[in-house]
Amino acid sequence: MTKSVIEVSDLVVEYQSSKGSVRAVDGLDLHIAAGEVYALLGENGAGKTSTVEVIEGHRRRLSGQVKVLGIDPAATGRDRRELRDQIGIVLQASGIEPEITAREALTLVRSPYRNPRTIDEVVELVDLREFVDQRVSTLSGGQRRRLDLAVAVIGRPKVLFLDEPTTGFDPSARRRAWDLISTLRAGGTTILLTTHYLEEAEFLADRVGVISRGRMLIEGSPRDLQQAHGQRVMSVDIVGGGSGVDEDLQAGLSQALAGVAEEIEWIGSRVHVTSSDTNAALERLTKWAAASGVILNEWSIERPSLEQVFLKVNSDEIEGDSRG
Amino acid sequence: MVDLQPWPRPLSLIVQQAAHQLRLFVRVPVAVFFTIALPFVVLLVINATSGERFFNDANGDWPVDAFVCVAISAFTAVSATFTNLANMVPIRREEGVLQRWRSTPLPVWVLVGGHVVSAVVISVLCTTFMLGVGVAFYGVSVPLMSIPAVVMTLLVATLSFAAMGMAVAAVVPTASAASGIANAIILPMALISNVFIPMEEPPVVVEVLANVFPLRPFVDALQAPLHPVDPAAAPHWDRLAVIAAWGAVGFIVAVRQFRWNVTPGGSTRRRRSASQQG
Known part of the structure; x- marks a missing residue:
C-alpha cells in the first residue's frame, strides 16, 4: 500500500464566535497518498477551510491526529521548519507586498528554502514572463493568482496546498493552471486542493472528498462517485x-x-x-x-457530472437531517 | 531525488529581509514623509521662529535651535522605529504578508529581526541626517569623545522603541486604527518631552510624567553628549535604563501578543469578506 503523506484521524476543530463555540470539523478522517491529487469539496461553512488550515499548520485543533510527511503540522522549532521546507501553500490572500515586482517577490521568498527552484525555472513553469518585472500592484487578479502559484512552488514542495487556486481566472488561464498542476503531479507532488469548480475537481483529482458540517460525506475517485452516488x-x-x-x-x-x-x-x-x-x-x-x-x-x-453528484449528496444530507 | 542542501545562514536571511524592508520603505512615500520629511519641516519652522534664544539646563546654556535640532533628531529615530513599525506591520498583516511567511521555513525571529534591523538602519540614517543639518546650520557640535555615548544611546533607544512599535503592532485591532493609536501615544509624549516645546521649568506633573515615559529620557540621553558647554563623554545610563525597561515591556508584549493574521478562521466567505474589508 502506498504510504500516506497526509494522515488525518478523528479531527475536531472548534472556534469561538459571538454565539459560543462552534464545531467546524467534527471527527474527520483523511488519508492522502504520495503523488495523489485530492480535491476537498463542500459548501461554504462545510469545514473544508478549517480542515486544510489545520493540515497546513495555520490553525489549532481541539483533538485528533494530523501528520504531514510524518510531522505534526502544529510542531514548532526544527520540525516546523523541516515541514515548511517541504510544503507549498497557495493562500486565498496573496500575501505579497504591492510595492515590489514579481521577480523581487520570488527572489525573496526562495531565500529560506534548502532546494528552491531557480527564478527562471518558476517563470517558465507558471508562465510569468510577460509580467515578472512589473510591480505586484499593477497585476490583474489572474496574474496575481499565477504569482501566488509561483511563490507556492518555488521551494520545490513535496506537498502542495491549493486553496481555490483558479478563482478569478479566465477559462484559458484556468486551463493553463490545470496544466501546471498536472505537470507538478507528474513530477510526484502530492496536492490537496479545495475548489468551488467541480469540473476542476473532476479534471484534476485522483480522489474527491465531499464534506458537510465538518464530516466526510463521501469519498472516492470522481468516476467511482459518479457511479456509486449518481x-x-x-x-x-x-x-x-x-x-x-x-x-x-x-x-x-x-x-x-x-x-x-x-x-x-x-x-x-x-x-x-x-x-x-x-x-x-x-x-x-x-x-x-x-x-x-x-x-x-x-x-x-x-453519467451525471460531478456537480450533479455533489448537489444530490448535499441535498440527501439536508433531507436526512430534516427527517431526523 | 534532490540532495538536501544545508539551511541558508541566518545572517544572510536577516540581511535579505532587512534589505527588503528598506526597499519597501523607500517605495512607500507616506512612510518617508512621516519619518523624515515631516520632522525636518517641523525643525525648520520651529527654528525659523525661535530667534536668538537660549535654553538653560543644569549644565549651561543651549542655543534653542541646536537644542531643538538634537531633540527632533531623537524624535526622528522614534518615528523610524516605533511609529513606522506600529503602522506598517499591521498593514502587512492585513495584506496576508505575515501569513505568507508563516507558510515558509523562514524562522520567525528572522522575519521580526528583518523588520527591526531595517527600522534601526532607517533610524540611524535619519538621525545622522538631522544631526548633520544641526552641525551645518544650527551650531550643533559632535565632539569625537561623545560619539561612543551617542552611538550607545541610539542603539539602546532604537531597539527599545522598535520593540515598543512591535508591541503596538501586535495589539492594535486593525491597520487603519494603528496609525491613530501610534500617533496618539507618541505626539502627546513629544509635547511634554522637550521635542517641539523646550520647557525650562515645566509643571511638576508634566516633569514627572515626561520622565516616566521613554521619550524624554531618550531626548536627554542624546542631548547630554552633545551639550555645547559641558558634553558628557559617558552615556546617560540612568536614562538609558528607563528606555530599556520600556523596551523590555514592549518586547514581552510583542512576543506574547504577536498575530500572524487578522482573520481567526472560519469559512471561506468570512475570510474573503474580512480580507476585502482590510
Missing part, C-alpha cells in the same frame, strides 16, 4: 408513435418503467429517463417499444 440519464427519441407522442404512449412507457426509473421527462418526442439501474430500464424500454410498434432512435446514456 444515476445515469438515458435519452432516446421515440419515432413512429404517430404525429406526436400521445398520452397513451406516455402512460404506457411510465407503466413499463415503473420501479426502475426515478424520473421521466418528455421534451417533444424525446424522453429522458433517470435511473440507477440502466440495464433494467433499457430492457423494459426495448420490450415496450416492440410491443407498442415504435422505434427508438438517437440513443445516449450519460
Whole structure:
C-alpha cells in the first residue's frame, strides 16, 4: 500500500464566535497518498477551510491526529521548519507586498528554502514572463493568482496546498493552471486542493472528498462517485408513435418503467429517463417499444457530472437531517 | 531525488529581509514623509521662529535651535522605529504578508529581526541626517569623545522603541486604527518631552510624567553628549535604563501578543469578506 503523506484521524476543530463555540470539523478522517491529487469539496461553512488550515499548520485543533510527511503540522522549532521546507501553500490572500515586482517577490521568498527552484525555472513553469518585472500592484487578479502559484512552488514542495487556486481566472488561464498542476503531479507532488469548480475537481483529482458540517460525506475517485452516488440519464427519441407522442404512449412507457426509473421527462418526442439501474430500464424500454410498434432512435446514456453528484449528496444530507 | 542542501545562514536571511524592508520603505512615500520629511519641516519652522534664544539646563546654556535640532533628531529615530513599525506591520498583516511567511521555513525571529534591523538602519540614517543639518546650520557640535555615548544611546533607544512599535503592532485591532493609536501615544509624549516645546521649568506633573515615559529620557540621553558647554563623554545610563525597561515591556508584549493574521478562521466567505474589508 502506498504510504500516506497526509494522515488525518478523528479531527475536531472548534472556534469561538459571538454565539459560543462552534464545531467546524467534527471527527474527520483523511488519508492522502504520495503523488495523489485530492480535491476537498463542500459548501461554504462545510469545514473544508478549517480542515486544510489545520493540515497546513495555520490553525489549532481541539483533538485528533494530523501528520504531514510524518510531522505534526502544529510542531514548532526544527520540525516546523523541516515541514515548511517541504510544503507549498497557495493562500486565498496573496500575501505579497504591492510595492515590489514579481521577480523581487520570488527572489525573496526562495531565500529560506534548502532546494528552491531557480527564478527562471518558476517563470517558465507558471508562465510569468510577460509580467515578472512589473510591480505586484499593477497585476490583474489572474496574474496575481499565477504569482501566488509561483511563490507556492518555488521551494520545490513535496506537498502542495491549493486553496481555490483558479478563482478569478479566465477559462484559458484556468486551463493553463490545470496544466501546471498536472505537470507538478507528474513530477510526484502530492496536492490537496479545495475548489468551488467541480469540473476542476473532476479534471484534476485522483480522489474527491465531499464534506458537510465538518464530516466526510463521501469519498472516492470522481468516476467511482459518479457511479456509486449518481444515476445515469438515458435519452432516446421515440419515432413512429404517430404525429406526436400521445398520452397513451406516455402512460404506457411510465407503466413499463415503473420501479426502475426515478424520473421521466418528455421534451417533444424525446424522453429522458433517470435511473440507477440502466440495464433494467433499457430492457423494459426495448420490450415496450416492440410491443407498442415504435422505434427508438438517437440513443445516449450519460453519467451525471460531478456537480450533479455533489448537489444530490448535499441535498440527501439536508433531507436526512430534516427527517431526523 | 534532490540532495538536501544545508539551511541558508541566518545572517544572510536577516540581511535579505532587512534589505527588503528598506526597499519597501523607500517605495512607500507616506512612510518617508512621516519619518523624515515631516520632522525636518517641523525643525525648520520651529527654528525659523525661535530667534536668538537660549535654553538653560543644569549644565549651561543651549542655543534653542541646536537644542531643538538634537531633540527632533531623537524624535526622528522614534518615528523610524516605533511609529513606522506600529503602522506598517499591521498593514502587512492585513495584506496576508505575515501569513505568507508563516507558510515558509523562514524562522520567525528572522522575519521580526528583518523588520527591526531595517527600522534601526532607517533610524540611524535619519538621525545622522538631522544631526548633520544641526552641525551645518544650527551650531550643533559632535565632539569625537561623545560619539561612543551617542552611538550607545541610539542603539539602546532604537531597539527599545522598535520593540515598543512591535508591541503596538501586535495589539492594535486593525491597520487603519494603528496609525491613530501610534500617533496618539507618541505626539502627546513629544509635547511634554522637550521635542517641539523646550520647557525650562515645566509643571511638576508634566516633569514627572515626561520622565516616566521613554521619550524624554531618550531626548536627554542624546542631548547630554552633545551639550555645547559641558558634553558628557559617558552615556546617560540612568536614562538609558528607563528606555530599556520600556523596551523590555514592549518586547514581552510583542512576543506574547504577536498575530500572524487578522482573520481567526472560519469559512471561506468570512475570510474573503474580512480580507476585502482590510
